[in-house]
Amino acid sequence: xxxxxxxxxxxxxxxxxxxxxxxxxxxxxxxxxxxxxxxxxxxxxxxxxxxxxxxxxxxxxxxxxxxxxxxxxxxxxxxxxxxxxxxxxxxxxxxxxxxxxxxxxxxxxxxxxxxxxxxxxxxxxxxxxxxxxxxxxxxxxxxxxxxxxxxxxxxxxxxxxxxxxxxxxxxxxxxxxxxxxxxxxxxxxxxxxxxxxxxxxxxxxxx
Amino acid sequence: xxxxxxxxxxxxxxxxxxxxxxxxxxxxxxxxxxxxxxxxxxxxxxxxxxxxxxxxxxxxxxxxxxxxxxxxxxxxxxxxxxxxxxxxxxxxxxxxxxxxxxxxxxxxxxxxxxxxxxxxxxxxxxxxxxxxxxxxxxxxxxxxxxxxxxxxxxxxxxxxxxxxxxxxxxxxxxxxxxxxxxxxxxxxxxxxxxxxxxxxxxxxxxx
DNA sequence: ATACTAAACGGACTACGGTCCGGATGTTAT
DNA sequence: ATAACATCCGGACCGTAGTCCGTTTAGTAT
Numbered sequence: 001x002x003x004x005x006x007x008x009x010x011x012x013x014x015x016x017x018x019x020x021x022x023x024x025x026x027x028x029x030x031x032x033x034x035x036x037x038x039x040x041x042x043x044x045x046x047x048x049x050x051x052x053x054x055x056x057x058x059x060x061x062x063x064x065x066x067x068x069x070x071x072x073x074x075x076x077x078x079x080x081x082x083x084x085x086x087x088x089x090x091x092x093x094x095x096x097x098x099x100x101x102x103x104x105x106x107x108x109x110x111x112x113x114x115x116x117x118x119x120x121x122x123x124x125x126x127x128x129x130x131x132x133x134x135x136x137x138x139x140x141x142x143x144x145x146x147x148x149x150x151x152x153x154x155x156x157x158x159x160x161x162x163x164x165x166x167x168x169x170x171x172x173x174x175x176x177x178x179x180x181x182x183x184x185x186x187x188x189x190x191x192x193x194x195x196x197x198x199x200x201x202x203x204x205x206x207x
Numbered sequence: 208x209x210x211x212x213x214x215x216x217x218x219x220x221x222x223x224x225x226x227x228x229x230x231x232x233x234x235x236x237x238x239x240x241x242x243x244x245x246x247x248x249x250x251x252x253x254x255x256x257x258x259x260x261x262x263x264x265x266x267x268x269x270x271x272x273x274x275x276x277x278x279x280x281x282x283x284x285x286x287x288x289x290x291x292x293x294x295x296x297x298x299x300x301x302x303x304x305x306x307x308x309x310x311x312x313x314x315x316x317x318x319x320x321x322x323x324x325x326x327x328x329x330x331x332x333x334x335x336x337x338x339x340x341x342x343x344x345x346x347x348x349x350x351x352x353x354x355x356x357x358x359x360x361x362x363x364x365x366x367x368x369x370x371x372x373x374x375x376x377x378x379x380x381x382x383x384x385x386x387x388x389x390x391x392x393x394x395x396x397x398x399x400x401x402x403x404x405x406x407x408x409x410x411x412x413x414x
Numbered sequence: 415a416t417a418c419t420a421a422a423c424g425g426a427c428t429a430c431g432g433t434c435c436g437g438a439t440g441t442t443a444t
Numbered sequence: 445a446t447a448a449c450a451t452c453c454g455g456a457c458c459g460t461a462g463t464c465c466g467t468t469t470a471g472t473a474t
Contacts (some may be wrong), residue, residue, distance in 0.1 A: 015444070022441075059454075094360075160397060194366075194371055195374075229421065230471090256460060258461090259458075
C-alpha cells in the first residue's frame, strides 16, 4: 500500500533510494521525537520552541533542523502516523470513505474525516500547516487535493475540477476550522453539515 | 457613508471618540507611511522589515509598533484607501456589485472584485492578511463575511449561512489565490469562473 | 512664561526560526 | 587495524517581529 508522506524528507530507514541512516542520526531522531511529545504534553504544540526541543533532547539546534527541516516539518513528522492512517482509510478503506461508494458520498466522508482529524490534533495540525513557503506543495496536501479533484471528476463535475478542488480544500484549512470551533463555538456537526451541503450542491448540479 | 476600517486602531484625525492626535505623532505617521511606500517600491512588500522602515523614516522602532500595532497592521493601513473604495463599491455602488442586482449576481461580482483586489495588491494583500492571531476578527474581514452571509440569505440559502459564508470566504484567501496564479499559472478569469460556478451552485439549489 | 501631565519617543532587549561551518563520529574499503 | 571519507553534530550566529521602560515633548492650566 503506497502512502504519501506528510514530510518531504526521508521518514526513517524505509522509503528506498538513498543510503541508510547513520545510527547516531537515528538515535537523535528518536530522542527528538520523544522530547517533542513531552514538550507538547507540557506546553502544548504552540509552546514548543526549537530551542527548548534541542535542549530537552540534549542535542544541538542544528541537529533539530537537519532532521526536520523546519518547525512545520517537525509537526508533520509527529502527525505522520495519523496521516498515514487517514490516507489508508480514504484510499483503500471501507466505503463510504474508501472506494466503492458513490463519489459524492466519498466526498462528504472525506470532509468529515478531515474535520475530525483537524479537531483531534488541533494546534498540532495547525502548526503542521504553517509552512509559509510551500504550504501547498507538501506531498500529503497535494494528495488530498488530487483526491478531491478525482472525486469531483468521478461525480461528473467537468468545469475546472482542479481549481474547484483547491477551493474546496480551502474550506478545510485547519486554522479556519479551529477558529470557528474555538472562537465561535461552532460544533463539529455544523462543520460537517456545511461541508456536506457545499459539496452536494457543487456536485449535484453537475448531472 | 459608513466604511469599516481594515485596521482596528485610529486611522488618523477622523473617526470620533478619543482625543485628537498629537502633532508629532501625526507627522511620524506620515513619515512612516511615505517611507513604507518607498521601501515597498524598492524591495517589494515582502522585503519591508520593521527595522528598515524605522530607520528610513528616522524614528525609533517602538514608534512604528505604537502606530500600527504589527507588521500586518501597517500593511492594512497602506491598503485602507483601496479597501474603503472597494467597500464603497460593494455596499453603495452600482449593480451588479452594489445593491439593485439579484443576490447571486452580487455574490459573483463580489468574488470577482475581491479576486481583482488581491491580484492587484499581491504581496501587500497577503502580508495584510497575515495577522496570525486575530486574522478573522479584523473589522473589514468581518464585514466581507457578513456581506456574503447577507447575500446568501437574500438568495434564499437557509442552511447555516454564517458558516457557509465562512467557507466561501476561505476560497478568496489571498495566499491561496496568489499561489494559484503565481505557481500554477492560473488566470484571473479561471479564478473568477470557478468562484462563479461555486456560488451559483451553492445558491442555485436553494430555490 | 512656567509648571504640569499625559502622550509619544527611541532603541536596547527578548524570543524565536533558521543558517553555517569547523570539528567529531560512524561507516567502509583495504 | 587503519585510513579515508561521507555524514552528522553542536552551538554560535543572524534576521526579524514584537516588548519595555527611562526620557523627551506636545498640549494645557495657571
